[in-house]
Amino acid sequence: MVYAESNPNNGTNGMEGSQIVEKKKLVVLGSGWAGTSFLKNIDSSLYNVQVVSPRNYFAFTPLLPSVTCGTVEPRSIIEPIRNIVKKKKGEIRFSEAECIKIDAANNKVHCRSNHDINVEGKEEFLLDYDYLFIALGAQANTFNTPGVMEHCHFLKEIEDARRIRRSVIDCFERASLPNLSEDEKRVILHFVVVGGGPTGVEFAAELHDFICEDLVKLYPSLHKLVKITVIQSGDHILNMFDSRISSFAEQKFQRDGVEVKTGYRVVNVSDKYITMKSKANQETSSLPYGMIVWSTGIGTRPVVMDFMKQIGQTDRRVLATNEWLRVEGCDNVYALGDCATINQRKIMEDISDIFKVADKDNSGTLTVQEIQNIIDDIRVRYPQVEVYLKRKHLRNVMDLLQGSLESAQGKTKELHIEEFKAAFEHVDSQMKSLPATAQVAAQQGVYLARCFNCMHDCEVEPEGPLRMKGSGRHRFRPFEYKHFGQFAPLGGEQTAAELPGDWISIGHSTQWLWYSVYASKQVSWRTRVLVMFDWTKRFTFGRDSSRL
Ligand code: FAD
Secondary structure, eight states: OEEEOOOTTTSSOSOOSTTEEEOEEEEEEOOSHHHHHHHHHSOTTSEEEEEEESSSEEEOGGGHHHHHTTSSOGGGGEEEHHHHHHTSSSOEEEEEOEEEEEEGGGTEEEEEOOSOOSSTTTTEEEEEOSEEEEOOOOEEOOTTOTTHHHHOEEOSSHHHHHHHHHHHHHHHHHHTOTTOOHHHHHHHTEEEEEOOSHHHHHHHHHHHHHIIIIIHHHSGGGGGGOEEEEEESSSSTTTTSOHHHHHHHHHHHHHHTEEEEESEEEEEEOSSEEEEEETTTOOEEEEEOSEEEEOOOEEOOHHHHHHHHHTTOTTOSSEEEOTTOBBTTOTTEEEOGGGEEEOHHHHHHHHHHHHHHHOTTOOSOOOHHHHHHHHHHHHHHOHHHHHHHHSGGGHHHHHHHHHHHHHHTTSOHHHHHHHHHHHHHHHHHHOOOOOOSHHHHHHHHHHHHHHHHTHHHHHHSOOOOBOSSSSOBOSSOOOOOOOOOEEEEEETTEEEEEETTTEEEEEHHHHHHHHHHHHHTOSSHHHHHHHHHHHHHHHHHOOOOOOO
């Protein structure tokens, strides 16, 4: 089989003969975790691949908090996309531009370059595709809180981290000016972090280390005036982690003098004050601040929102896909990473279909063995169910199923079905979308690339595993997420980690595990060496406090 470039005029490459197969056009939107892992794994000799992203590099986001305080340098955690794609067999084209509209009806994406090309109209262009991969990530979510866009820093991109680093030093230099009162200095040196999730907590910890290990030596008179406050709307910080980790983090912050205000929702930010409302008594209070970092979760990008409107997914926060990561309602559009989620409701509908067809012999009752088979079947076909059952707050769901299994004996079939439905409705109500993490995004990129790499073989031999519902057969196994655990660096060379198998590890040794995992996960040897060099430099000379 020979693959050839497609000819836009006649749809063939102009050569006679059935051996020539036109290469399909793949357009990938985004150069983040999902997009890059797709690019690294796709066999680009089989397809015409075109990437569109407003940034021509991949950023290793887990180390962004370290960039905010100069623990690592920004250029150490980015890798040019062109470096990544030049290692591929076939050509991958890259355009530094933004996708402004997805036109799924006509298989086109509208793009705009941010470069000043100096020729009117040339900054916008159209790309057509056979398959589209939406890996656009997400943007910071302000929950429409007034003043946040104007007065707060975010921590999503490299530029954000650089701005925060400048701003921290700026606060210390301003507070060192001779004509300020002590109270004025206190306000300037009040650093507020909104959001007690992993990013907010890690930033607060990094900032505390930066101040205590480096800045205190350079600005000794200011040390006592510095304050860090973390505002969290929930009852605990790091509440997506095991409770042992969140209480360890809270105690550590208390010892370090980092104030944690839980149960408060920020309602307004002005140029001088941050105003919040207590969830307990609805009272509002205002705090003067020097700098705020807003880290309260992620929201939908406008281009994704517009696409969701086009395809009737208006009631959702992110694009809904099936378990094969195909956008619901679009045959040739896939979505991965933070901008997408697998539609669990669909899975639940399929599961309830299993119950309907379970009584094959039409006896009116289901044996215990039949019920057990149903459970096993569901687990094999829907690995996500298994993944969610592993999470600590869902451990009881399996017990519930087993319980209904035992109580099902001797009852009528209808009762069994109702009981199982009830159990799975419970799973459904507890089932959350996959977490918006680099781990999920990267695994989805690898999964889709592998599916597309063997697409040709599957076309020759289309009989794959039977899908549960409908007439179609699916060529690939559904996407299965493997959770490898997660870290929460807490400063002072201590890290907490939730490891596979529900292992919890906290302390200095976990910090060394963190160093080794993050060094090994770097996208290239170049960034790996740079990051390790930065860590060594910081241990030896401390962090650089110049305001560049
Ligand atoms: P992204 O990586 O955000 O990539 C989106 C891409 O789309 C970017 O290249 C962007 O430039 C591009 N893009 C945006 N708009 C357009 C447009 N209009 N047209 C074309 N391209 C566009 N996860 C973990 O698992 N572990 C961690 O320790 C961790 N730490 C984190 C720390 C921080 C500070 C942050 C912000 C995130 C962290 N995450 C972590 C989460 C992780 O970064 C995200 O889940 C991951 O980046 C999602 O990958 P993605 O490819 O969907 O999106």
